[in-house]
Amino acid sequence: MPDTPYRVLARKYRPETFADLVGQSAMVRTLRNAFEADRIAQAFIMTGIRGTGKTTTARIIAKGMNCIGRDGTGGPTTEPCGTCEHCTAIMEGRHVDVMEMDAASNTGVANIREIIDSVHYRAASARYKVYIIDEVHMLSTGAFNALLKTLEEPPEHVKFIFATTEIRKVPVTVLSRCQRFDLRRIEPEDMIALLRRIAESEGAAIAEDALGLITRAAEGSARDATSLLDQAISHGAGETTAAQVRAMLGLADRGRVLDLFDLILRGDTAGALTELGAQYADGADPMAVLRDLAEITNWVSVVKITPDAAEDPTIGPEERNRGQAMAAALEMRVLTRMWQMLLKALEEVASAPNAMMAAEMAVIRLTHVADLPSPEELVRKLQNAPAAQPPAHAQGGPRGGGGETRAAATPDTGRAGMSTDNGPATGGYAPATGGGRASAHAAPRANGPSGANTAPALRGEAALDRFPTFEHVVELIRANRDVKLLVDVETCVKLVAYQPGRIDFTPTADAPRDLAARLGARLQGWTGNRWAVSVTGTGGAPTIAERRDAADLALREQALTHPLVKEVLGRFPAASITAIRTPDQITARAEADALPEVEDEWDPFEED
Numbered sequence: 001m002p003d004t005p006y007r008v009l010a011r012k013y014r015p016e017t018f019a020d021l022v023g024q025s026a027m028v029r030t031l032r033n034a035f036e037a038d039r040i041a042q043a044f045i046m047t048g049i050r051g052t053g054k055t056t057t058a059r060i061i062a063k064g065m066n067c068i069g070r071d072g073t074g075g076p077t078t079e080p081c082g083t084c085e086h087c088t089a090i091m092e093g094r095h096v097d098v099m100e101m102d103a104a105s106n107t108g109v110a111n112i113r114e115i116i117d118s119v120h121y122r123a124a125s126a127r128y129k130v131y132i133i134d135e136v137h138m139l140s141t142g143a144f145n146a147l148l149k150t151l152e153e154p155p156e157h158v159k160f161i162f163a164t165t166e167i168r169k170v171p172v173t174v175l176s177r178c179q180r181f182d183l184r185r186i187e188p189e190d191m192i193a194l195l196r197r198i199a200e201s202e203g204a205a206i207a208e209d210a211l212g213l214i215t216r217a218a219e220g221s222a223r224d225a226t227s228l229l230d231q232a233i234s235h236g237a238g239e240t241t242a243a244q245v246r247a248m249l250g251l252a253d254r255g256r257v258l259d260l261f262d263l264i265l266r267g268d269t270a271g272a273l274t275e276l277g278a279q280y281a282d283g284a285d286p287m288a289v290l291r292d293l294a295e296i297t298n299w300v301s302v303v304k305i306t307p308d309a310a311e312d313p314t315i316g317p318e319e320r321n322r323g324q325a326m327a328a329a330l331e332m333r334v335l336t337r338m339w340q341m342l343l344k345a346l347e348e349v350a351s352a353p354n355a356m357m358a359a360e361m362a363v364i365r366l367t368h369v370a371d372l373p374s375p376e377e378l379v380r381k382l383q384n385a386p387a388a389q390p391p392a393h394a395q396g397g398p399r400g401g402g403g404e405t406r407a408a409a410t411p412d413t414g415r416a417g418m419s420t421d422n423g424p425a426t427g428g429y430a431p432a433t434g435g436g437r438a439s440a441h442a443a444p445r446a447n448g449p450s451g452a453n454t455a456p457a458l459r460g461e462a463a464l465d466r467f468p469t470f471e472h473v474v475e476l477i478r479a480n481r482d483v484k485l486l487v488d489v490e491t492c493v494k495l496v497a498y499q500p501g502r503i504d505f506t507p508t509a510d511a512p513r514d515l516a517a518r519l520g521a522r523l524q525g526w527t528g529n530r531w532a533v534s535v536t537g538t539g540g541a542p543t544i545a546e547r548r549d550a551a552d553l554a555l556r557e558q559a560l561t562h563p564l565v566k567e568v569l570g571r572f573p574a575a576s577i578t579a580i581r582t583p584d585q586i587t588a589r590a591e592a593d594a595l596p597e598v599e600d601e602w603d604p605f606e607e608d
Contacts, residue, residue: 009230010223013198015056016091018064018078022194022222023186024053030181032078035064040076041179043151043160045136047167048183051223054163055100057183058132061161062098063087066126076127086126097126103138112143116150119158128159136162137169144171151177185220188212188314194222195229205239206232212314213245250285257292258322260363264293265330265338269367276363286359287349294342296323301335303327334370341366464500464529473503473523474544480526488515490548494540502532506540555580 015021018028046054067080080087089095123129192211199206218225232240235248263272302309304327310320345362352358477486492511496504520533559580
């Protein structure tokens with residue numbers, strides 16, 4: 001058995017000099033120049049994500065400022081020897097003049113007062129007295145304020161080094177007194193090289209794609225990567241493969257996730273659910289599968305915009321080729337829609353009582369929207385659709401705006417909102433006597449009238465051929481749900497002549513004065529073509545409402561000639577006929593209300 005206890009890789013391979021720091025070349029260059037020029041700041045603050053070396057860098061700076069070299073005569077240096085008493089004691093965390101404090105557990109003014117009281121005393125053995133405060137953003141407001149004066153004008157033998165992951169929570173008054181260094185995430189190439197070097201030093205065999213999985217999971221944190229490598233070496237017990245690392249991390253097979261991604265985009269619901277179930281049976285977490293789908297969606301989108309993004313060292317050649325093919329074949333609108341739906345699905349899976357059920361429902365939704373047409377394709381289909389068949393007769397609508405209008409959107413007209421514009425139009429008409437004519441032409445407008453949502457405009461003169469009869473115009477008004485105009489056209493327009501693009505009619509006595517102008521403007525907005533709507537003084541066919549109600553009017557006229565009805569109306573001038581029932585209708589109603597005859601009705605008193 002070894003004489004020394006086992007140390008985890010994250011501590012065993014912690015950098016001891018600036019040369020050992022990975023991926024922080026900008027900070028190392030600045031500090032090296034400052035040490036060489038003897039321009040060492042009074043306070044430093046290190047910020048960055050977890051595991052990028054903030055506390056390690058603070059210790060290296062403390063070593064460099066206090067190193068005396070192997071011969072005991074050295075000065076401040078960026079290459080500490082690592083063997084003198086000060087270097088050894090600092091790296092082991094036991095140097096009396098280098099004090100580390102965790103601000104997460106020492107947040108108050110009293111803790112800072114201890115530092116303020118001790119800064120006046122010179123270092124016991126080292127060149128500088130160094131205070132390293134980790135997670136400095138956790139200090140209270142009072143503690144920060146108590147530290148300001150000492151931080152601004154510390155004694156020459158005192159240096160402060162702060163480390164934080166939440167730089168935004170540090171007061172600007174503190175930041176302005178420190179020299180700030182932002183530690184970057186470690187690039188994948190550097191991380192893989194670091195892990196390979198550690199694995200070789202440990203005598204462990206690990207596959208390259210397994211290192212790529214660890215690097216991706218670490219998200220730029222060296223400590224996370226080395227900890228995962230330590231776990232992977234133990235998990236593999238020999239040569240560690242990508243499959244073993246994937247099982248250790250609870251990840252789905254990247255190739256199988258790409259298969260699922262492809263099945264979803266092809267709209268194969270059954271195949272996608274089968275693949276999801278197979279991955280779940282193999283131990284993949286549904287949340288991890290959806291997260292991988294979102295990651296692939298993002299990666300393919302980025303590759304589509306910047307093809308160089310495919311050259312990621314953490315991605316294998318086969319996966320890279322498939323991603324590039326998907327980026328070339330898929331449209332950006334499909335990828336952005338899938339990204340939004342996956343974000344929603346991740347929230348649902350996180351809060352659902354059964355994660356697998358929620359993931360299955362998310363996959364069902366994704367496959368069903370995969371083949372939906374884009375708005376451009378939908379408009380193109382609507383414009384190229386064949387014209388609707390002309391109706392056998394004009395369909396009825398509400399009288400006086402009080403009834404219900406049935407509106408069906410046709411391929412020619414699309415669908416628009418209801419118009420309730422009761423205001424006066426810009427133009428009007430005045431009925432002429434003696435067969436005179438007044439015309440109202442619709443002025444060109446980009447959109448429909450105020451308050452109406454117009455259907456996609458039909459362009460070109462050929463579009464007017466879609467309205468061969470006046471009944472098609474009425475159906476266009478009905479489809480766009482302009483109830484007021486529909487009622488006015490059915491009850492007030494006596495059609496004189498019609499051809500596509502031109503309407504001649506005679507208005508009834510109670511017709512609105514702006515009817516011609518409104519009708520022309522609406523048709524212009526809905527069809528995109530100019531319509532000439534002309535008004536004549538006489539002539540014209542019966543209105544649509546009159547044709548529809550002709551039978552009722554004839555019956556009402558017949559009732560008015562009945563002697564008894566005439567006598568009642570004579571004695572009661574304010575009376576009116578509200579309903580008429582013919583003898584046939586009365587007989588039919590009576591038969592419907594009568595009890596059915598029962599054959600062989602049983603008589604309880606009849607003797608057998």
